[in-house]
Amino acid sequence: MNKTRASGRTVGGFRTLSLQAPAVTLLLLWMLVPLGMTLWFSLQRYNLLMPGMTGFAGLENYEYLLTDPALWKSMGNTLLLVGWVLVITVVGGTLLAVLFQQEFPGRGVARVLAISPFFVMPTVSALVWKNMMMHPSNGVLAWLAESIGLPALDWFSSLPLTSIVIIVAWQWLPFALLILLTAMQSLDDDQVEAARMDGAGPVAIFFFITLPHLKRAISVVIMIEMIFLLTVFAEIFVTTSGGPGLATTNLAYLIYIRALLDFDVGTASAGGVIAIILANIVAIFLVRMVAKNLES
């Protein structure tokens, strides 16, 4: 066996195939069966509530979605949401990681508290923020504002997208913190010490040693978060229902309103296909960049 491996690539190829087969086959099935069905349905006139009206629709479903004035707005919202949450969690996560890397009494407990939001279901965190934090008359934030003499802010109608960003960022900040803290622990102490000897201040150390060291971890955070942030749904569904107007309608929510509420499977499928294409465009730009980072 050792010999064959040394001599022939075929065995390696076979091994690769047989080992990857279960995962790849399953994912292919998971991806291709629904994707195939989605592609097929996206070309059909198929509405669950209209059992009689079926037939080939051509590109009608795509046309309907692509000419929707709300589409661009919702794509913009999707990117804004993803972008801002990424910025907040990466920057905030890095700062928090630096903070929780320092020795102080009770650090262990403080860390555990700070990473807790990651374990909370998105539905629950949206409900808690909506009803107990940001509620304009009963919320803690309203009470805080009033107790220092400011008018209570009506979060979901004055700053709808910001509110969603805050909720989503609150959930993902701990994830970034966890990953970045982990990465920070593998930072070479001697290197930091040496830099300090050379007269580097804490700020310089952070920018020239810590940050470059975290590059790979930051890439991981961006990649994993992006996957989840592109399809944020529960937080919007629970709090603003995509409104007021289209202020918080992202692509996933738009597909929900335009298609699923109507049970228009054809259009929902077309929406799914468009979302995949969009995701892949983002993937090409961002994931590739990140992936390159992961190589080094």
Place this chain on the structure above:
Amino acid sequence: MTTVRNKQLSSTPNAGLATATQAPGRPLVTTVNTKRLLLTALGWVVAGTIFFPIFWMVLTGFKTEAAAIADPSLIFSPTLDSYIEVQQRADYFKFAMNSVVVAFGSTLLALLIAIPSAYSMAFLPTKRTKGTLLWMLSTKMLPPVGVLVPIYLLFRDFGLLDTRTGLTIVYTLMNLPIVVWMLYTFFKDLPKDILEAGRMDGASTFQEVIFLLMPLTLPGIASTGLLSVILSWNEAFWSLNLTSSQAAPLTAYIASFSSPEGLFWAKLSAASTMAIAPILVFGWLTQKQMVRGLTFGAVK
């Protein structure tokens, strides 16, 4: 809340003060101690602020409905009424059991499928490995609302609606890309010679994976599994749509308390607390493990 904590804590840094005073040079000592005090305060304020919504939710669960919507207050007489009422309406344990079975079941299944796959990607890479990995990850970017109906039809035809099996399958597939990718990063960092040595001794691929690879990367595998458990536990779209009564997990449990009539803050808080408590405690207990595992692979 934070002020109370800080007061309590202000005594602890004195220990640091005592040790630091032994060092020569007084001015240095005071700056070090002030810094340390500030750092402690900052650390606790930040952690407290981040944790506050959860703390507040737990607290609200023990209030009466009237107290729950009154002005925020830490002083109230705690009551278990909300918990009792919530339990009367829906049997928590049934939902929790489903969550446990599905979250752990899907994680085990995902690891079982992903380990060989990640192994071959890491040790027997081909030209297409990178592409396959990226493609796997991009499958996760499809919004579930777009494929609900096709999946529902499939589930209906295979009799998987409202079964733990069905939900386990969906979660397995949902988490597989991330699991494969994380394992890949762990495996890739393993020194190749170790496996080579094993192979020289005549180990089969199976033995190689079981006796060499897995023990060496166990922390990484564990933290991948933990992440998968958390993600499955918190998933709320498929669980709501593919189950009804028998297999419904805790995310469905929450949906029955989410915006009912009348005053509901306390009941909602009680239900939410119970829904997140297991995974929160699980997360707290395993976070060290998770961090330890992560240091091996992707984020090293």
Place this chain on the structure above:
Amino acid sequence: MKFTRALPLAGIAVVGATATAASAETITVATVNNNDMVIMQSLTSEFEKAHPNIKLDWVVLEENVLRQRLTTDIATGGGQFDVMTIGTYEAPIWAERGWLAELNDLPEEYQVDDLLKPVRDGLSQNGTLHALPFYGESSMMFYRQDLFDEAGIEVPEQPSWEEVRDWASQLHNPQEGTYGICLRGKPGWGENMAFVSTLVNTYGGRWFDMDWNPQLDSQAWQEAISFYVDLLNNYGPPGATSNGFNENLALFSRGNCAIWVDATSAAGKLYGADESKVSDKLGFAPAPVAETPKGSHWLWSWALAIPSSSEKQDAAKTFVTWATSQDYVELVGETKGWTNVPPGTRESTYENPRYQEAAPFADFVLNAIRDADPNDSTLEPSPYKGVQFVGIPEFQSIGTQVGQMVASALAGDNTVEQALQAAQTATERTMKRAGYLD
């Protein structure tokens, strides 16, 4: 479920449950998490006692989630539920598609003629009932008698919206935590649009003309929405765009609103519930009108239906007739108090002296329901059935989209004109796509 609770010892519980499961049939009931349904769920043991061979399994969900869940299941023939809680909107549409079992040969003692006629008609398709009403409602005006007395305001028999605005401005006192008026603002066809549709109706507007052309850019819509936006922005509570029925119920019952126009089913909760601070200072009036009284108040009922895909139709029918019977009303009245009785379904409830005594608002509600006519609710003729909704499948998404636009006008992101123009365009698109328009 019941068994595991009664016998916490796991082993015994399992044996016990399997033993009974063999002889009993379990039906799955899907319902909304509204108070009346929660009461129904809490009476499970009463039902199981009376029908020992039927066990109930509950799926209780929030309204929006439930609706989507049920539609997916019934349209694909998933067969997950034996009893579904649906509304006046779904019943005829689903019945037309043959998705619901017909409920014609009901037992004598059920007294089907006792059901209020408008409610019964709303759940029928071609004269056949396809769902039985669990509770019914119209809309009406609630106000704070104490505040009105203090300000010396006399409410006429039929208030007008102009008057309501004047009263709201007089009583608006945000420093004291009292807002002039609370109205629905949360986007959704069953939330803000239910209210807004009645307002548009009474301003003489309609959703569609006889050729299904959307009328959202008409004068009547402009006037109605401008009035609504001004009213709520000047005299409403903060965060009106996230207030639906439940949020407003909470606000009003805590004494934060002087006036509230919403579902009649809130009356029982405001009047009797232990959670209401305003039970002793509550005033009632019919829903206000503007140009025309037509369509100024809605008609809705939550009803129990049996999907044709259910394999346990007989057991399901036994449950459905039990939960909508006179005896059930009696049972709730005796065990949970008469204000908690499911309102708006039966003449006999309103003739019951104990209910009349406990619920002084009963006559208002009965009149409002009797008076609502889903077939003739607009000043100019319209092609659709429904007061606060349009009885076509596309309305869920149309109503929700328009609801978002109205909310954006309320939040001040758009002017009323812009919002309605956008709503008109979106509705035209949907109607064209559905084949109503060329």
